[in-house]
Amino acid sequence: MVVMARLSDHPTQGGQVVDWTPSQATLDAMAVAPPTGVIPSMMQAAHLALAKSKTREGYTDSSWLCVAFELPGQFDVDAWTRTINFWLGRHGGMRNWFTADGDSEDTPIERHELAPEDVTFAPTFHPDEVTAEGMLDHVRRQMDVWAVPLGRFGYTFTAVVGDEKTIIYFGADHSYTDGVSVLLSLWELSTIYDCERAGTTPELPEVGSYPDYCIEERERADGFTAESKGVQDWLYFFMRGGDLPRFPVDLGMLPGVKVPLVPVYQELLNAELDDGYEKAVKELGGTYAGGLYAACAMAAHEMAAATSYRCLNPVHSRWSDEWVAAMGWFINLVPLHVDIEPDDTFGSLARRTRQEFRDTKAAGDVPTLRVAEILSEYMDFDADSSDRPPIMSYLDGTMIPGHEKWLEQNSWGLTGAGDDDDVYVWMMRMPGSTYVTASCPDTPQAVHAVTSYFARVAEILQEVARTGGDVPMGPAAILQPPVA
Structure with a gap:
């Protein structure tokens, strides 16, 4: 099963830490990407307004969702890097981010997007091994820096590589995901990784792009009245x-x-x-x-x-x-x-x-x-x-x-x-x-x-x-x- 818990309660391990964040080429593309004009979904809009109000009022709010799961045996860093980039190219919503010039109520929120070929995440290797406690501290810092609602891609990938297994962490701000999407990511990422290692093509269902859903939702919403x-x-x-x-x-x-x-x-x-x-x-x-x-x-x-x-x-x-x-x-x-x-x-x-x-x-x-x-x-x-x-x-x-593998993968929602x-x-x-x-x-x-x-x-x-x-x-x- 997937256990839902606080990050601080996750039974992780020590080992070598690897992070995946946007490559310099992707950061350069993000810096000049114009607004798309596609407004947030209604849930996104409420969430982003909440994020600004929490900042104004000084409340703590870690609005990210994270999954952690294990990959047994020797870890293939190159295959996992290809997995991430294949997966990001597959989902339009993951290539979007929001910006706002300040926390004022009246500051407009704008969506930006990159094409699949412009989004690549690259690994960063940390030379010093960490303890299990140090790993949880590291993941928390990564989430607090990257899995945020405004200003950049609001998600990150981290791994701690041990002798017998690797624990993967994928965390994203809530504006990118819901409970079903988080659980689907477990299945898709592990499936793609297996295929990358085997040199085969993953068989996954076709999906739409979340910004298109946002447009549809707003069109549908306009049709509802007090009599609906x-x-x-x-x-x-x-x-x-x-x-x-x-x-x-x-x-x-x-x-x-x-x-x-x-x-x-x-x-x-x-x-x-x-x-x-x-x-x-x-x-x-x-x-x-x-x-x-x-x-x-x-x-x-x-x-x-x-x-x-x-x-x-x-x-x-x-x-x-x-x-x-x-x-x-x-x-x-x-x-x-x-x-x-x-x-x-x-x-x-x-x-x-x-x-x-x-x-x-x-x-x-x-x-x-x-x-x-x-x-x-x-x-x-x-x-x-x-x-x-x-x-x-x-x-x-x-x-x-993919729920059949959750117990074997020691999957957690954090x-x-x-x-x-x-x-x-x-x-x-x-x-x-x-x-x-x-x-x-x-x-x-x-x-x-x-x-x-x-x-x-x-x-x-x-x-x-x-x-x-x-x-x-x-x-x-x-x-x-x-x-x-």
Whole structure:
């Protein structure tokens, strides 16, 4: 499986360090590349505005995503260099970068692009070997310098070469990628490397260029109005519950008071329980993913006396075949509101959650920023603010090509540090384990709330898996803060 964690928790190794960054010829081409006139996608635009606002307000935000995986045996530096350059030439979105002359709200953001033949990354060899701890420090510095949203190509490649294996790190600013794209990069890069070493041509699906998607998205967005079904779904969501949702259990945090985030991890289902859970939830009339959210709703009732469960759920926007394997940020948000009745069970909530997802499917077609434009009086969204609503994400990694090799490759998904006042949650179904990882404010009450909440979610799901049947919901209660 792919383990999601902080970079500082990655079990790396010592050895010789090699970095790949743009060649001098590519840097020279970037220096004179004019703006393309293609505006960012709506997710990119929000992200870039957020990056500028974080800089203005002095908050920490490592907005990069990184994958690490192992290549066994003797490392072929030349083959890996060819792999990188083949891969960058394949994906138009990776040959783009953004610039802005300052951090002001009014400073325009411009996109630049190079042709495939003008993009080459070259290796830099570091003469002194590093320890494992030194390697993590080196990767963090590389990410902080290169995997940035503005000013240059926002990604980098690094390797630490040992006697028996090499660990590869590929990190990119979020403007280049999403969770699916990061996992696809594992498959594509390792496939291309194998072919480069064997002297064969990799068989990969054809892909479109992400800037073309950005143009399509804006054209599609213009067609949505307040009467569109997806926009009406959002309006109904606000009518049912008012504000944008926050974490369901009290964190003891004042909105807007941001503190450093720490990771929280909880396994929900192991390999032995996964099949039993999937069979049980389907027999109860739910879906695999819907049951996860149903368990979250149950825990919210039992630990926060919640009468509804509300969250924002990312969904992919890869609406045509050319985007299925493309690198880019193909994400929209769908609002989920599940009413909770005192006599509910896991089964009734799983069925209700499934129906809610069906009823709001059209919301996934509408770019979230377009919704914010139309429903500005409800969403109260300021693109130039450092505030962002928290998400509750689910990703099924077993649907991604190459997932069969993740365990063998010891694959990891890695993130950096940041500040916030709420919790961001990713539920991941991976080969061998379904787990949740969350970024949580680093205060005693917040960490207690998040760890207790997801421990209860795990208990519910595991009971469903073990019994193969329904599970009653406990009485409404309020989780008490930890004793000082």
